[in-house]
Amino acid sequence: MKTGAQHTDDPAAQPLRSDAERNRGRIIAAGRTVFGRDGLNASMASVAREASVGIATILRHFPAKEELVAAVFLDRMDAYADAVVVALDDPDPWHGFTGYIEAACAMQAADNGFADVLTMNFPTAKALEQRRNEAYEAMVQLISRAKATGRLREDFDPSDLVLLHMANLGVVNACGDAAPDAWRRVVALMIQSFEAPSRGTLPASPEHDALYKAMRRSSPAGATAPAPDKSS
Amino acid sequence: MKTGAQHTDDPAAQPLRSDAERNRGRIIAAGRTVFGRDGLNASMASVAREASVGIATILRHFPAKEELVAAVFLDRMDAYADAVVVALDDPDPWHGFTGYIEAACAMQAADNGFADVLTMNFPTAKALEQRRNEAYEAMVQLISRAKATGRLREDFDPSDLVLLHMANLGVVNACGDAAPDAWRRVVALMIQSFEAPSRGTLPASPEHDALYKAMRRSSPAGATAPAPDKSS
Numbered sequence: 001m002k003t004g005a006q007h008t009d010d011p012a013a014q015p016l017r018s019d020a021e022r023n024r025g026r027i028i029a030a031g032r033t034v035f036g037r038d039g040l041n042a043s044m045a046s047v048a049r050e051a052s053v054g055i056a057t058i059l060r061h062f063p064a065k066e067e068l069v070a071a072v073f074l075d076r077m078d079a080y081a082d083a084v085v086v087a088l089d090d091p092d093p094w095h096g097f098t099g100y101i102e103a104a105c106a107m108q109a110a111d112n113g114f115a116d117v118l119t120m121n122f123p124t125a126k127a128l129e130q131r132r133n134e135a136y137e138a139m140v141q142l143i144s145r146a147k148a149t150g151r152l153r154e155d156f157d158p159s160d161l162v163l164l165h166m167a168n169l170g171v172v173n174a175c176g177d178a179a180p181d182a183w184r185r186v187v188a189l190m191i192q193s194f195e196a197p198s199r200g201t202l203p204a205s206p207e208h209d210a211l212y213k214a215m216r217r218s219s220p221a222g223a224t225a226p227a228p229d230k231s232s
Numbered sequence: 233m234k235t236g237a238q239h240t241d242d243p244a245a246q247p248l249r250s251d252a253e254r255n256r257g258r259i260i261a262a263g264r265t266v267f268g269r270d271g272l273n274a275s276m277a278s279v280a281r282e283a284s285v286g287i288a289t290i291l292r293h294f295p296a297k298e299e300l301v302a303a304v305f306l307d308r309m310d311a312y313a314d315a316v317v318v319a320l321d322d323p324d325p326w327h328g329f330t331g332y333i334e335a336a337c338a339m340q341a342a343d344n345g346f347a348d349v350l351t352m353n354f355p356t357a358k359a360l361e362q363r364r365n366e367a368y369e370a371m372v373q374l375i376s377r378a379k380a381t382g383r384l385r386e387d388f389d390p391s392d393l394v395l396l397h398m399a400n401l402g403v404v405n406a407c408g409d410a411a412p413d414a415w416r417r418v419v420a421l422m423i424q425s426f427e428a429p430s431r432g433t434l435p436a437s438p439e440h441d442a443l444y445k446a447m448r449r450s451s452p453a454g455a456t457a458p459a460p461d462k463s464s
Contacts, residue, residue, distance in 0.1 A: 119406050163403060163418050170402015171395060174351050178446035179438035186395050188434045193425035202420045206411035214410035 024061050026051045031072035035113030039173075040069060040120075069117065070125030076114045077128050080107060081135035087142055094151035097142055098191050101161070105168045105187045109180070115172055118165045121215045153198040157205040162215070164190055256293050258283045263304035267345030272301060272352075301349065302357030308346045309360050312339060313367035319374050326383035329374055330423050333393070337400045337419045341412070347404055350397045353447040385430040389437040394447070396422050 030051035034042045044065055048055045062068035083103045090096030108115040122128050139158060146152035167190070171183040193199075206214070262283035266274045276297055280287045294300035315335045322328030340347040354360050371390060378384035399422070403415040425431075438446070 160417070160421075163414055166403045166406040166414075167399035167418050168402065169406065170400065171398045174398040174401065175438070175443075175446040178448075179442040181435065182395055182398075182438040182443070182446070184435040185392070185437060186399050188432075189392075189422060189425040192431040193421040195431050199424040199427050200420075203413065203416040205417060206407070206414040210411040211407075211414070214407040214414070216410075 020061075023051075023053055023057055027053060027058055027061055027068070028071050031068050032113075035069065035072055036111050039112045040116045044068070064124070066122050066124055069113075070122050070128040073114055073117045074128055074131070076107065076111065076117070077131040077135075080104060080118070081131045081138070083107075084135050084138040084142060088138055088145070093142070093145035093149050097146040097152060100139075100142060101164065101191060102187060104161075105165070105183060108165060108168050109172050109183050112172075115169050119162065119169055119215060121212065123216070150196055153194055153196045155198060155202060156194055159205045159208070159211050160194070162211060163206075252293075255283075255285055255289055259285060259290055259293055259300070260303050263300050264345075267301065267304055268343050271344045272348045276300070296356070298354050298356060301345075302354050302360040305346055305349045306360055306363070308339065308343065308349070309363040309367075312336060312350070313363045313370070315339075316367045316370040316374060320370055320377075325374070325377035325381050329378040329384060332371075332374060333396065333423060334416075334419060336393075336397070337415060340397060340400050341404045341415050347401050351394065351401055351447060353444065355448070382428055385426055385428045387430060387434060388426055391437045391440070391443050392426070394443060395438075 027047065031047050034047050034050050038046070044058055045055055047068065048058050051058070058068070062071065083100055087096040087100035087103075090099065104118070108118055117128075121132070136158070139161065143152065143156060143158060147154060147156065164187070168183050168187060171186050175182045205211075259279065263279050266279050266282050270278065276290055277287055279300065280290050283290070290300070294303065315332055319328040319332035319335075322331065336350070340350055349360075353364070368390070371393065375384065375388060375390060379386060379388065396419070400415050400419060403418050407414045437443075
């Protein structure tokens with residue numbers, strides 16, 4: 001985060017660059033409002049209206065909607081990744097595991113847009129995906145530790161957390177403001193179902209590639225032309 | 233279901249009435265295709281295109297989208313209500329209960345439109361709501377019987393089935409064709425979480441009125457003007 005004026009060799013470039021930075025910040029703030037309220041299906045045009053900039057300005061900063069979504073939710077993804085690190089520090093691995101699930105699902109419930117982000121992927125949004133990958137690696141450790149205590153069922157798979165987020169999203173979306181806490185009961189039931197000893201075998205987890213494809217198909221780029229593979 | 237020509241006092245009215253019936257059938261068939269493919273958000277205009285009739289013809293038969301949705305899914309709701317009756321006949325109440333859940337969630341997974349119908353309500357669609365109420369009454373019995381055997385946790389509430397359908401819808405929607413069976417694992421976990429003895433207390437169920445409001449808000453009429461209260 002840069003603040004204050006910066007010197008440059010070309011004084012004429014200075015105000016332009018500041019304008020561009022201001023616009024970028026404005027677009028991200030508008031995206032947070034619009035996606036948070038309407039979910040990721042909201043159009044670039046609604047974000048432009050909210051930011052009081054033209055659609056061309058948005059496209060100059062974010063050529064694909066996926067890039068805007070990634071920029072808007074990067075800080076939430078940070079908070080999400082941080083929650084896994086906090087959970088890993090818990091001296092009680094099962095408590096850390098369940099506390100993490102509750103925290104992550106609460107983040108979904110609190111933000112209509114981020115709820116979607118957690119069940120999608122964004123191959124071209126390097127920074128966002130890097131944070132997600134870090135969170136994933138930490139989560140795999142969290143799961144191993146919880147299994148080692150014997151409290152987490154042995155057949156628990158990391159992909160079960162993705163499925164849990166999809167299920168939670170269903171409850172959050174269907175209930176909205178009418179029953180804003182209903183998801184807590186479903187998540188509590190799911191956590192109890194994860195507890196060892198298991199009460200029976202489960203249908204196999206979806207293949208990694210299939211789940212990846214599922215997360216991809218519902219992402220903003222999944223419904224439009226793929227964004228070019230470049231850093232945003 | 234009437235077949236064949238019918239006599240009437242006014243011979244001129246006959247062809248008109250047949251045309252109207254033919255159109256009605258065509259619109260319902262088109263609705264089944266379009267809602268099944270695109271979900272209930274599909275517009276009346278898409279149904280009109282699929283049926284090759286004008287939008288005015290659709291509106292003559294179904295003044296509100298809710299009425300069309302109800303007509304399209306009445307037979308699915310019949311099948312759903314029948315599944316509860318079958319479950320009640322099972323000599324093993326727990327087996328009947330879990331078998332019913334699997335059957336009902338499979339119906340959601342098989343039909344994009346019906347998946348939504350199960351988590352909505354349609355106050356003006358009397359026939360559909362009557363079938364749903366019958367199914368609900370039978371389900372309350374099914375739950376009591378399963379509790380009486382000691383296999384179903386005591387704090388299980390009928391509204392948990394609505395929440396389960398919302399969660400299942402989230403998984404079905406997010407996975408789509410990419411991981412079409414992933415919902416089975418989530419539903420199996422949920423069923424295990426319902427099994428007694430419970431592994432801890434749960435957050436309270438949402439109030440009946442709140443859940444009703446949630447089901448109402450996502451229904452087709454929730455997003456448009458309410459349809460007049462009349463039989464369809």
